[in-house]
Amino acid sequence: xxxxxxxxxxxxxxxxxxxxxxxxxxxxxxxxxxxxxxxxxxxxxxxxxxxxxxxxxxxxxxxxxxxxxxxxxxxxxxxxxxxxxxxxxxxxxxxxxxxxxxxxxxxxxxxxxxxxxxxxxxxxxxxxxxxxxxxxxxxxxxxxxxxxxxxxxxxxxxxxxxxxxxxxxxxxxxxxxxxxxxxxxxxxxxxxxxxxxxxxxxxxxxxxxxxxxxxxxxxxxxxxxxxxxxxxxxxxxxxxxxxxxxxxxxxxxxxxxxxxxxxxxxxxxxxxxxxxxxxxxxxxxxxxxxxxxxx
Amino acid sequence: xxxxxxxxxxxxxxxxxxxxxxxxxxxxxxxxxxxxxxxxxxxxxxxxxxxxxxxxxxxxxxxxxxxxxxxxxxxxxxxxxxxxxxxxxxxxxxxxxxxxxxxxxxxxxxxxxxxxxxxxxxxxxxxxxxxxxxxxxxxxxxxxxxxxxxxxxxxxxxxxxxxxxxxxxxxxxxxxxxxxxxxxxxxxxxxxxxxxxxxxxxxxxxxxxxxxxxxxxxxxxxxxxxxxxxxxxxxxxxxxxxxxxxxxxxxxxxxxxxxxxxxxxxxxxxxxxxxxxxxxxxxxxxxxxxxxx
Amino acid sequence: xxxxxxxxxxxxxxxxxxxxxxxxxxxxxxxxxxxxxxxxxxxxxxxxxxxxxxxxxxxxxxxxxxxxxxxxxxxxxxxxxxxxxxxxxxxxxxxxxxxxxxxxxxxxxxxxxxxxxxxxxxxxxxxxxxxxxxxxxxxxxxxxxxxxxxxxxxxxxxxxxxxxxxxxxxxxxxxxxxxxxxxxxxxxxxxxxxxxxxxxxxxxxxxxxxxxxxxxxxxxxxxxxxxxxxxxxxxxxxxxxxxxxxxxxxxxxxxxxxxxxxxxxxxxxxxxxxxxxxxxxxxxxxxxxxxxxxxxxxxxxxxxxxxxxxxxxxxxxxxxxxxxxxxxxxxxxxxxxxxxxxx
Numbered sequence: 001x002x003x004x005x006x007x008x009x010x011x012x013x014x015x016x017x018x019x020x021x022x023x024x025x026x027x028x029x030x031x032x033x034x035x036x037x038x039x040x041x042x043x044x045x046x047x048x049x050x051x052x053x054x055x056x057x058x059x060x061x062x063x064x065x066x067x068x069x070x071x072x073x074x075x076x077x078x079x080x081x082x083x084x085x086x087x088x089x090x091x092x093x094x095x096x097x098x099x100x101x102x103x104x105x106x107x108x109x110x111x112x113x114x115x116x117x118x119x120x121x122x123x124x125x126x127x128x129x130x131x132x133x134x135x136x137x138x139x140x141x142x143x144x145x146x147x148x149x150x151x152x153x154x155x156x157x158x159x160x161x162x163x164x165x166x167x168x169x170x171x172x173x174x175x176x177x178x179x180x181x182x183x184x185x186x187x188x189x190x191x192x193x194x195x196x197x198x199x200x201x202x203x204x205x206x207x208x209x210x211x212x213x214x215x216x217x218x219x220x221x222x223x224x225x226x227x228x229x230x231x232x233x234x235x236x237x238x239x240x241x242x243x244x245x246x247x248x249x250x251x252x253x254x255x256x257x258x259x260x261x262x263x264x265x266x267x268x269x270x271x272x273x274x275x276x277x278x279x280x281x282x283x284x285x286x287x288x289x290x291x292x293x294x295x
Numbered sequence: 296x297x298x299x300x301x302x303x304x305x306x307x308x309x310x311x312x313x314x315x316x317x318x319x320x321x322x323x324x325x326x327x328x329x330x331x332x333x334x335x336x337x338x339x340x341x342x343x344x345x346x347x348x349x350x351x352x353x354x355x356x357x358x359x360x361x362x363x364x365x366x367x368x369x370x371x372x373x374x375x376x377x378x379x380x381x382x383x384x385x386x387x388x389x390x391x392x393x394x395x396x397x398x399x400x401x402x403x404x405x406x407x408x409x410x411x412x413x414x415x416x417x418x419x420x421x422x423x424x425x426x427x428x429x430x431x432x433x434x435x436x437x438x439x440x441x442x443x444x445x446x447x448x449x450x451x452x453x454x455x456x457x458x459x460x461x462x463x464x465x466x467x468x469x470x471x472x473x474x475x476x477x478x479x480x481x482x483x484x485x486x487x488x489x490x491x492x493x494x495x496x497x498x499x500x501x502x503x504x505x506x507x508x509x510x511x512x513x514x515x516x517x518x519x520x521x522x523x524x525x526x527x528x529x530x531x532x533x534x535x536x537x538x539x540x541x542x543x544x545x546x547x548x549x550x551x552x553x554x555x556x557x558x559x560x561x562x563x564x565x566x567x568x569x570x571x572x573x574x575x576x577x578x579x580x581x582x583x584x585x586x587x588x
Numbered sequence: 589x590x591x592x593x594x595x596x597x598x599x600x601x602x603x604x605x606x607x608x609x610x611x612x613x614x615x616x617x618x619x620x621x622x623x624x625x626x627x628x629x630x631x632x633x634x635x636x637x638x639x640x641x642x643x644x645x646x647x648x649x650x651x652x653x654x655x656x657x658x659x660x661x662x663x664x665x666x667x668x669x670x671x672x673x674x675x676x677x678x679x680x681x682x683x684x685x686x687x688x689x690x691x692x693x694x695x696x697x698x699x700x701x702x703x704x705x706x707x708x709x710x711x712x713x714x715x716x717x718x719x720x721x722x723x724x725x726x727x728x729x730x731x732x733x734x735x736x737x738x739x740x741x742x743x744x745x746x747x748x749x750x751x752x753x754x755x756x757x758x759x760x761x762x763x764x765x766x767x768x769x770x771x772x773x774x775x776x777x778x779x780x781x782x783x784x785x786x787x788x789x790x791x792x793x794x795x796x797x798x799x800x801x802x803x804x805x806x807x808x809x810x811x812x813x814x815x816x817x818x819x820x821x822x823x824x825x826x827x828x829x830x831x832x833x834x835x836x837x838x839x840x841x842x843x844x845x846x847x848x849x850x851x852x853x854x855x856x857x858x859x860x861x862x863x864x865x866x867x868x869x870x871x872x873x874x875x876x877x878x879x880x881x882x883x884x885x886x887x888x889x890x891x892x893x894x895x896x897x898x899x900x901x902x903x904x905x906x907x908x909x910x911x912x913x914x915x916x917x918x919x920x921x922x923x924x925x926x927x928x929x930x931x
Binding site for chain 3: 114117121124207241245248
């Protein structure tokens with residue numbers, strides 16, 4: 001499937017952007033030209049030689065802070081997505097097999113979770129339980145899990161009750177074989193789509209929380225935090241918010257693009273799309289022998 | 296004599312309503328339809344004339360081009376299809392010269408259609424009666440109350456037993472046969488002169504199928520409607536049509552009066568169709584009856 | 589069904605049908621209400637229980653706020669007793685819950701004020717902004733979605749879709765910052781912060797809530813536009829459009845009477861899901877724009893460790909979301925009756 005996604009332009013762009021962000025997160029601290037915490041006298045400087053993105057109000061190099069802060073954002077969003085996947089997908093799949101009570105219970109639970117404003121809850125939980133982005137990510141992941149529940153459940157339902165699975169069972173195929181051959185292929189794409197979307201959402205939430213100054217100690221740089229401090233000095237550096245804002249938006253956009261790309265190449269429509277492209281690519285040369293169109 | 300031509304004979308004993316001097320209300324001349332997407336010609340030269348009170352049948356299997364031809368006469372070809380050659384004239388006007396607005400005028404009041412799967416051609420969120428009344432209000436300028444009354448009349452005219460009840464129902468509350476009658480009512484509401492029935496009975500039970508065909512025949516008698524009946528089923532065409540076109544892969548392989556085509560088919564494909572009907576028809580398993588002279 | 593000569597339907601039967609139909613609608617509405625309530629109650633209980641439990645887990649107490657960090661254990665115990673925090677957990681919970689059912693949300697640890705009043709003050713602000721955001725979002729989203737669907741696959745459609753995608757990735761607070769930078773600080777067209785109640789004048793009131801409302805509306809615009817475009821395009825592919833065309837109805841009538849009617853439902857349903865996100869995002873926008881609203885109150889209380897206030901906030905936000913969803917469902921029921929029955 002990775003190959004199929006990469007065959008689309010949108011897929012390639014999305015993966016490229018996300019790979020860059022991931023690299024920044026991993027290698028950030030080493031790539032940073034300056035110590036992100038080091039203050040200096042050169043405050044609120046514009047982009048110049050030693051400071052590619054200028055400095056903030058305490059003379060700290062913005063670029064280094066951005067690079068260093070990428071870790072928290074990336075890790076946080078991955079945590080949200082991971083928790084949501086675990087908390088949502090497993091009950092989703094099980095709800096098809098574990099009987100009516102379990103099904104009713106998990107369905108109602110999902111309905112209620114959807115009703116809760118997750119940012120509000122995240123703020124509440126973090127503040128009440130003390131610092132730590134991790135707790136907030138746990139809560140947010142749980143609150144966002146209904147998406148995975150629904151996706152996993154829908155995918156499992158279509159597979160479990162589908163004629164070809166029944167046929168396979170009747171002809172003696174083992175459950176493991178069926179899972180590998182049929183269930184996996186059907187369930188993976190929608191979950192991958194949901195995962196991509198949730199990472200994007202997680203990103204926004206982490207940025208929002210760090211913006212409010214929740215969950216991280218002050219000198220530690222975060223993308224949201226950079227935005228927050230820039231807010232106070234707009235008169236002096238009006239273009240200040242540009243870099244962190246652009247990074248946040250680019251990441252979220254890439255996540256959504258990836259989700260769309262995965263959705264486009266999966267399922268019946270996806271195969272038709274890819275076949276169409278292949279057909280067009282082969283058109284040069286022998287004339288088509290496609291069936292007559294229309295009745 | 297085959298049972299098909301028996302039916303055709305029955306159809307022919309009607310008094311001919313239109314003499315040869317009446318101008319055709321629909322005339323299709325050597326129409327070719329081209330698909331831009333695959334850059335191929337799908338329909339290669341279809342021609343027929345339709346005069347008031349007469350019925351033309353088009354027979355063919357899926358992919359033969361019969362639906363595309365119908366859509367061309369209605370002006371609703373799918374986006375990448377076009378009429379690449381030939382003319383279609385409705386009531387003397389060449390349809391190639393029509394603007395969108397003129398087409399909207401023409402449809403419903405001069406030419407109309409019913410299709411297979413009637414439930415999908417009505418809006419599922421509106422009551423069916425309201426949809427008929429809508430056509431009346433828009434096309435014939437009736438006020439709301441009068442439109443409702445006229446719609447009820449129409450529902451009665453298509454032999455629905457309880458027009459009041461049906462008027463207020465949604466599509467999912469009605470059976471296939473009832474829906475097809477509703478669709479016919481909506482199609483003839485504005486008094487068109489041409490009605491195209493594209494596989495109108497294909498999705499219905501056999502008994503209902505017979506009733507709908509009878510209904511169409513009745514309407515033809517009472518209003519002088521000109522019909523185009525499209526089907527893959529030769530029996531349907533035999534029951535109702537004066538002349539028949541047999542299409543195969545976009546070409547008209549046979550064209551003539553129904554009786555002639557069924558009794559003495561010239562093209563091997565037509566012969567195949569007739570023979571298969573014979574071999575697989577129900578009569579083969581019934582006790583032999585006295586043959587009519 | 590056989591072809592019989594049509595008989596007149598006895599008037600009694602016709603009346604019976606009409607009565608049955610109205611009863612049907614009533615039952616449906618009540619069922620929708622009942623369903624919402626059924627969902628609401630467990631959420632309510634669970635969420636409030638969890639926040640109550642959080643307090644015990646967190647070890648937060650009013651003593652810390654009132655006395656500071658260096659309070660002696662005796663002082664802390666005394667303060668806690670004053671607040672009734674030395675009673676058993678379940679007793680406290682039952683007590684609080686009972687109060688909530690009467691509309692009393694408790695007293696704030698920070699200043700002893702009645703929480704219901706505090707929240708009430710903040711709600712006015714937040715709801716003004718949220719309503720304006722929804723109005724903008726729906727109107728603009730509707731416009732964009734419709735135009736894109738009507739001109740699908742042309743450059744207009746592509747531009748709008750691109751624009752909408754761009755908007756959808758801009759989190760509310762980013763937009764808020766940009767708006768402040770450009771319109772308030774840069775161009776000075778709008779005030780950068782603060783709030784003026786409508787009683788003091790519609791003009792200033794609008795001036796203060798426009799920028800935050802716009803910031804919150806982006807998400808709504810994007811979702812509504814995308815949904816509407818999608819469902820309108822899908823509706824146009826349906827056979828009933830062909831049916832209407834063939835009956836000679838004009839494109840405008842087909843659009844307003846048939847396509848839009850069927851396409852509106854899913855777009856409206858999206859709104860219901862957007863509301864919780866809106867409430868959440870307002871937490872940040874109110875911070876940016878200096879609005880003393882509900883979200884701001886939530887943030888401040890949480891940061892101060894004022895547990896009863898946070899509990900009150902959570903309760904109110906749940907109620908808001910449920911009520912809003914109820915309204916949306918009722919509107920949906922009116923607009924597309926067939927969809928409710930799962931056609």
